[in-house]
Amino acid sequence: MPVILDGKRLSEALQAKIAMAFSAYRGPKPILGILQVGNKEDSNIYVAHKLKVAESLGFLTKLVKMPENSTQDEIIGTLRNAAAEVTGIIVQLPLVSNRIENLQEILDNIPIEKDIDGLSSYNLASNYNCKDNFLSATPKGIILLLKHYNINFRSTVIALVGQSNIVGKPLAKYLSNFKNNTIKTYVKDTPKDDLHEAKIVIVATGVYQSVTADQLANGTVLIDVGIHRQGKTIHGDLDFASCFKKASYITPVPGGVGPLTVVALMFNLIKALILQNPNLDHEFLSLKEFINI
Known part of the structure; x- marks a missing residue:
């Protein structure tokens, strides 16, 4: 009889560890940014869940939604502006627009220290053995x-x-x-x-x-x-x-990898906070083994 890898239970335990680490923390709160283009139903569900988890941990969030007819240049401009206001940002995929010429160019406009989904060319080209890399x-x-x-x-x-x-x-x-x-x-x-x-x-x-x-x-x-x-x-x-x-x-589906994808994103957001504020490193020693994957 195989062991069922319970991602849901592990995700809940890891979220509790994050909440504990932040319970006595008085520094700047991490801000999760999400850029979503279009109104795809499953994307709405995934985005809502990411925002809910972040907010349950006491993090701040910023969701920017753009219409389906947005152009490549409009998306890049909006992404740059949003990235300037948050700790880490993701582009919710797929981007629902037939006016996108080059998806990778859009992703490459995420600052590398805020690329918490690890999808910029910089992160994709890395070997994930440096402190400033984000594993997806x-x-x-x-x-x-x-x-x-x-x-x-x-x-x-x-x-x-x-x-x-x-x-x-x-x-x-x-x-x-x-x-x-x-x-x-x-x-x-x-x-x-x-x-x-x-x-x-x-x-x-x-x-x-x-x-x-x-x-x-x-x-x-x-x-x-x-x-x-x-x-x-x-x-x-x-x-x-x-x-x-x-x-x-x-792993079961659902309840295996999926819940851990969201908590992994939260660890990457904390990593982004530390990269932008190196003096905060000592605040999160209890999370270091998870952050540095």
Whole structure:
């Protein structure tokens, strides 16, 4: 019977640690900025949740919403103005506009010390081994989960199925810092004949059943980043029922990686606060192991 990796419970525990660290803190409050273009329903839900968590921790928030017909230049101008007023800022993806010419150019207008989602070219090109780097929120959430359950991710064989800038690519770079790791990467359509060699399989393709049980070895650690809604049913990228039988540890969907993505964003926001106010470093020693992932 595999261990269910309970991201919801861990997220609640980590939020309690953050609240405790800030209970006696009297310095400047971190300000979370979010730029959203369009009015996509699922984006509204995700944004509302991020704002709710930040505000529950006593942080300040600033949401800037722009209409769907916003141009690239208008978005960049608004982003620059908003970034000047906050500690850290994210661009809620996807940007719902058919007038965007180059998404990466927009993301590169986030100041590097405020790029708490880690999606600027500067952060994407880094190896995440410097104090001023931000590991993207979802990869950081995955590492928080593995660390909490004492799962070895420093000297093992890890397969990353899906190579997006949001999950697969930054996670591969981060895990490659541990020289005893063997990292196998796959895009969603490539053959996975050797997937059974991996001790940890992390799936983030956006495609349901992109990994099935017959591809896995017994005792695999399975991390499912995907989320799909079919009517009232929610499932991930894995065929959960069959993969469950092969797993030693497995994330549920929902309640696995998702809750930790938001708390990881909060740790990155605190890191941004410290980068901009180095004298505050001593205030958050109890959070250092989480901030510095």
